[in-house]
Amino acid sequence: MSTAVLALGSNLGDREANLRAAVEAMQDLVLVVSGVYETPPWGDPDQPHYLNAALLAADAGAGPADWLATAHRLEDAAGRVRDPARRFGPRTLDVDVIAVWDDDGAPVTSGDPELTLPHPRAHLRAFVLRPWLDIQPYAQLPGHGWVNDLIRADEVAGDLADLRPRVDVHLDT
Numbered sequence: 001m002s003t004a005v006l007a008l009g010s011n012l013g014d015r016e017a018n019l020r021a022a023v024e025a026m027q028d029l030v031l032v033v034s035g036v037y038e039t040p041p042w043g044d045p046d047q048p049h050y051l052n053a054a055l056l057a058a059d060a061g062a063g064p065a066d067w068l069a070t071a072h073r074l075e076d077a078a079g080r081v082r083d084p085a086r087r088f089g090p091r092t093l094d095v096d097v098i099a100v101w102d103d104d105g106a107p108v109t110s111g112d113p114e115l116t117l118p119h120p121r122a123h124l125r126a127f128v129l130r131p132w133l134d135i136q137p138y139a140q141l142p143g144h145g146w147v148n149d150l151i152r153a154d155e156v157a158g159d160l161a162d163l164r165p166r167v168d169v170h171l172d173t
């Protein structure tokens with residue numbers, strides 16, 4: 001059984017519908033979905049706010065590359081257009097593979113630029129860590145420690161204060 005935490009984000013089009021379609025497309029693989037957060041753009045400030053969420057998924061037969069393929073399939077289905085000039089620019093849907101655990105529950109690590117695990121910027125992103133805490137309060141980000149500690153670190157805590165829970169939006173069906 002391979003499990004993965006995926007981070008979802010959208011700041012173009014119908015943001016809520018984009019996130020919901022991604023969750024629905026994963027169907028039975030989804031174990032639990034976080035709440036939704038309204039978040040200021042990180043890394044490239046001149047763009048609309050995002051809606052962000054996280055989910056935990058499991059797939060008996062999936063390897064790490066399968067989770068990345070799933071992420072890309074969902075982004076393509078949302079009509080995501082990549083702008084090479086804006087690394088952290090706006091998008092209908094972003095699906096990042098934050099961490100993967102193998103059949104034995106051991107974290108998978110990879111330095112491959114095509115799939116770096118855990119995600120190399122996850123520990124710096126309140127918009128990833130806060131939704132993740134919703135669904136796994138005792139989560140550890142492999143190589144970085146407790147998510148509950150990471151979210152209080154100086155480089156994240158400021159951004160954390162700017163997240164707004166969107167209690168009016170629910171992605172779980």
Ligand SMILES: Nc1ncnc2c1ncn2[C@@H]1O[C@H](COP(=O)(O)OP(=O)(O)OP(=O)(O)O)[C@@H](O)[C@H]1O
Nearest residue numbers: 087088094096097098113114115116117118119121
């Ligand atoms: N853990 C990962 N999850 C998703 N993509 C990854 C990961 N590690 C490496 N990549 C690679 O990163 C490339 C760029 O992905 P993408 O365009 O979604 O980046 P981004 O969302 O703009 O930035 P970031 O990766 O910082 O969120 C992808 O083609 C993918 O192969």
Ligand SMILES: Nc1nc2c(c(=O)[nH]1)N=C(CO)CN2
Nearest residue numbers: 009039040041042050088127
């Ligand atoms: N708030 C927020 N900012 C971002 C996001 C995101 O999902 N949420 N995704 C990005 C792509 O790497 C860049 N910046």
